Amino acid sequence: MLLSLAVTYLCFxxxxxxxxxxxxxxxxxxxxxxxxxxxxWCGSKYWQVSRLQDRPRTTRQEFAxxxxxxxxxxxxxxxxxxxxxxxxxxxxxCMLAGFSTVDLNNIQTxxxxxxxLGVGMSTALYTTLTGLICSCLLKVQCFGLQQTLCEN
Numbered sequence: 001m002l003l004s005l006a007v008t009y010l011c012f013x014x015x016x017x018x019x020x021x022x023x024x025x026x027x028x029x030x031x032x033x034x035x036x037x038x039x040x041w042c043g044s045k046y047w048q049v050s051r052l053q054d055r056p057r058t059t060r061q062e063f064a065x066x067x068x069x070x071x072x073x074x075x076x077x078x079x080x081x082x083x084x085x086x087x088x089x090x091x092x093x094c095m096l097a098g099f100s101t102v103d104l105n106n107i108q109t110x111x112x113x114x115x116x117l118g119v120g121m122s123t124a125l126y127t128t129l130t131g132l133i134c135s136c137l138l139k140v141q142c143f144g145l146q147q148t149l150c151e152n
Contacts, residue, residue: 003039003137019130022122024094027087028130031080035134038076042141045070049148067149073142077135084131088124095120 010016019028045066052062098116103109 019126022119023087023126024119024123025087025090025127027083027090027127031083031127031130031134034076035080035138038073038138039141042073042138042145045073045145046148049145063149067146070142070145070149073138073145077138077142080131080135080138082131084128084135087127087131091120091122091124091127093120094123 020026023029048066049063052066095117098113098120101109102113
């Protein structure tokens with residue numbers, strides 16, 4: 001519910017459109033897409049655990065099976081950080097690549113450099129921010145699921 005409200009806000013406020021235009025790698029959208037899949041995955045694990053809790057004779061082994069699959073969530077949350085850092089590096093490379101063609105006597109090349117600096121920096125910041133936020137949100141879900149499993 002909260003996630004759908006956040007996505008709606010991002011759409012209506014124009015933030016997603018701005019990200020689409022300024023993130024040349026589109027890695028922010030890869031991260032968000034995988035995050036949506038992982039939200040559904042975590043929801044299915046919560047549903048699975050609640051079904052196990054409702055059964056009168058559930059063994060610890062059945063809960064342990066769900067706990068073992070939880071490692072996927074922890075791995076993907078770390079993967080979000082890694083993809084975000086890759087986008088950061090690509091953004092910095094794009095930003096710094098503009099310095100190779102600068103002619104200080106030509107105003108047009110300086111204007112082009114400023115444009116490349118802006119695109120590279122926005123790519124770096126958008127991918128980093130998206131990776132951090134999605135990683136944190138997925139870790140919160142995985143932690144909650146892990147705590148539920150520890151109680152049983």
